[in-house]
Amino acid sequence: MRNDIFPEHFLWGGAIAANQVEGAYLEDGKGLTIVDLLPTGEKRRGFMKGNIPSLAPLEGEFYPAHEAIDFYHRYKEDIALFAEMGFKVLRVSIAWSRIFPTGEDQAPNEAGLKFYDDLFDELIQNGIQPVVTLAHFDVPVYLIEQYGSWRSRKLVDLFETYAKTVFTRYKDKVKYWMTFNEINMLLHLPFLGAGLVFKEGENQKQIQYQAAHHQLVASALAVKSCHEIIPDAKIGCMLAAGTFYPYTCNPEDVYKAMEKDRESYFFIDVQSRGEYPAYAKRFFEDNNLEIKMEPGDAKILKSHTVDYIGFSYYSSRTTSTDPEVIKNMTSGNVFGSIANPYVSKSEWGWTIDPKGFRITANQLYDRYQKPLFVVENGLGAIDEVTVDGEINDDYRIDYLKRHITEMGQAIQDGVKIIGYTSWGPIDIVSASSGEMKKRYGYIYVDRDNEGNGSLTRIKKKSFHWYKNVIESNGQTVESGSLSRL
Ligand code: BGP
Secondary structure, eight states, X not given: OOTTSSOTTOEEEEEOOHHHHOOOTTGGGOOOBGGGGOOSSTHHHHHHTTOOSOSSOOTTOOOGGGTTTOHHHHHHHHHHHHHHTTOSEXXXXXXXXXXXXXXXXXXXXXXXXXXXXXXXXXXXXXXXXXXXXXXXXXXXXHHHHHHOGGGSTHHHHHHHHHHHHHHHHHTTXXXXXXXXXXXXXXXXXXXXXXXXXXXXXXXXXXXXXXXXXXHHHHHHXXXXXXXXXXXXOEEEEEEEEOOEEESSSOHXXXXXXXXXXXXXXXXXXXXXXXXXXXXXXXXXXXXXXXXXXXXXHHHHHHHOOOSXXXXXXXXXXXXXXXXXXXXXXXXXXXXXXXXXXXXXXXXTSOEXXXXXXXXXXXXXXXXXXXOEEEEEOOOOBOOOOOTTSOOOOHHHHHHHHHHHHHHHHHHHTTOOEEEEEEEOSBOOOOTTTOOSSSBOXXXXXXXXXXXXXXXXXXXXXXXXXXXXXXXXXXXOOOTTTOOOO
């Protein structure tokens, strides 16, 4: 690969989220948030979908987010390791319930604000720019109890207050922001994505799209405040991306793949183009959905579109209209995909498709013509520590190398990509399964699924490899051998 493909100031780094790393779940005044109610084990999936029996942690269950990897107390050690790898940026999220423990407190919680001041200072002192998501699977539980979370318009105002508070406080420290992480997750795991809990017999789709409207307005208002308070900042949206392929060239399959893509693009169409897409009207009619909008909403959406498109890419997806073919789904991917015979799968059943990354990036750029920021990509895998204390994660290096190569191809295709933050540069709690053994990191964390372990950090083989990638600006020297991609 040529060594001049990635722009000079390309933002290499990693991405983590408060809810999966911080722990300290009730420390310094923090209120409960979504993941504090998600145990490991079989119940987790139902809870994430909004079938949750109680808005308090249950006796006898293990909640991995409560301690997570204790980033709250160990962030200095972790940042030193990120700096050693040469990170230019670290994507983090702010826990809303550290700043406003109930979500509607009169004044923000100073201890929570101070934590992020210290975190951002530490990053900046280490030469790492923070990239901050306002809401990564995060709503204060009190707002879920009081208002039913994003089903209520009330959340729009409360979110605006929260956003303005953090923009004002961190305006000199943070220049890259994002509004809602994987905003389209609201359709697939509505409790995880948006704090939605359903009662028997409710029309879930109606509630989801009304909540989506509220989030879209809140997102536009956050863009507005960000531009007013920090004129030199950039603020983006964030999509769980991954193009749908038709299983065959049967036009029925091709049409279905287009519809499946639109399910996700719907959100970004609003956030980036500033209005509901043409196809939404028919979709709402066909599904008997009535979205309540306030008179000023259309103007808010139109006037405050995002500066860039942030997205995660793990897998492409495949769909079909043939009932026989549909039986062969892959497990593990919340988006539901038919097993694609041309590509491999991870240990969790997630499709591994580097070329799909190039395809997805091209499609997003064609559609929105705004800079893209790859804010998640990576392989969740089981790592073994050898008797010498080493972790030889060649499979992870292979995955990342192939994906970074395709990202380079996309850039050569003309796609403007401003940065790449791989997911979980240090092992963290898995969002979908709550497991620790599903590891993404360059840095191993000694902790297991049950919460045992010393939390010691160990560099994996991929640590040295990724350091080389950044040092060579994507020339991607393979660790040890000096052979190029
Ligand atoms: C995305 C989320 C992340 C992250 C990642 C990997 O959906 O934005 O929070 O966890 O996927 O998923 P998992 O942790 O389930 O392997």
